[in-house]
Amino acid sequence: MITPSPSRRRGRPVDERARAERRAHILAAARRRFLSSGFHGASTADISREAGVSVANLYQYFASKEELVLAMVEEDLQSDLAFFADLFRGADFLACVEAALAALAHAGRERRELGLRAEIFAEALRNPRVHEALATSQERLVAALSERVSAAQARGEIALADGMTARDVGILLFALADGIYSAGGLDLLDGARAARRTRLLLGRALAPGR
Amino acid sequence: MITPSPSRRRGRPVDERARAERRAHILAAARRRFLSSGFHGASTADISREAGVSVANLYQYFASKEELVLAMVEEDLQSDLAFFADLFRGADFLACVEAALAALAHAGRERRELGLRAEIFAEALRNPRVHEALATSQERLVAALSERVSAAQARGEIALADGMTARDVGILLFALADGIYSAGGLDLLDGARAARRTRLLLGRALAPGR
DNA sequence: GTCTATAGGGGGATAGAC
């Protein structure tokens, strides 16, 4: 913040591109370590070892461990938005919902990211900055889902009950996605089956012309 | 396990009742500390201070920190079963669902337990013993919910789509409850409104005679 | 810019006195 812009600094100019790349490299290493040991279980030494740099160097790119989490929340948001954008490209809204929920349950079962998300969630409840980042992220995801609901409604594909808004359905879909993703991680449910059944239920609830 | 039964031991007999009481006392203290600092943030020193005993004494009642978590999962299961049993006493199934989801969203907003649950969940994904305890717990909750669905179906209050089982609906309700509870903690949704809208949606999906 | 070395502070768990 106080740092002058590169052009006004003396000496060798900073290679902003190299900085961004190394930063991403360290963040990816942190993600891998947090994934297998949890946020509090992975030390800065673990992370820097994984990234192949020194601990002190890590602190040249992230002011604290907290910064790593905040950067990850932002990454997750972009990844989630892409996930939904990809799955909701099809025309059939309910088929898209089914595919999305099945993919989520499957992702939960593989636990590649589930533990990390739980860790971030828990951290959000104690750390105001993480909380704000995560709440903003969730709000944007709900908005994206609501848009898809609106579009399907405009196409006449689904109909909402009196007093239901597209946002209401978006929130419910978000909550359901969250729950199914989590339940998958505990081997509680068969993801494909859960998604198919969800579609049946939602189909009866949202299909128009009845 | 190797300890002989009290009756076969020499000297003053063990006061099993006093032991159980102190154990519960320490567990309650651990819950309070875990609640405000998280599982990894609360030290055994914090917990024993909260309970008013020494650290060494805590270890007379719990072999490790892990044992505290396992005991808490068991307590939570009993509490959750009681929660649903209490809320599903009414005759109107959909009204019961609405009340339960509203209560969950409200509980999530208050964050009295949400962080602890997230912590336990994350721990379950790394610790096999915690994982098994939590999976068993979730299975029992789903079974309890499924029973309520079956009962409502038997009364003719709701009807399932072809191929849907009561258990399918129970799982979906569980996942939805989980998601709504979590979303409440991030101030994402208005719990009462979400519950009412959920009822509208489920009402159209499950109501019979159409 | 990157490193080694270390400060400064907990952490979980236990030995042994009472």
Place this chain on the structure above:
DNA sequence: GTCTATCCCCCTATAGAC
């Protein structure tokens, strides 16, 4: 059964050499 004192480990973050 309960305690005080302590072991030995690891933590985040930084100072200062190169």
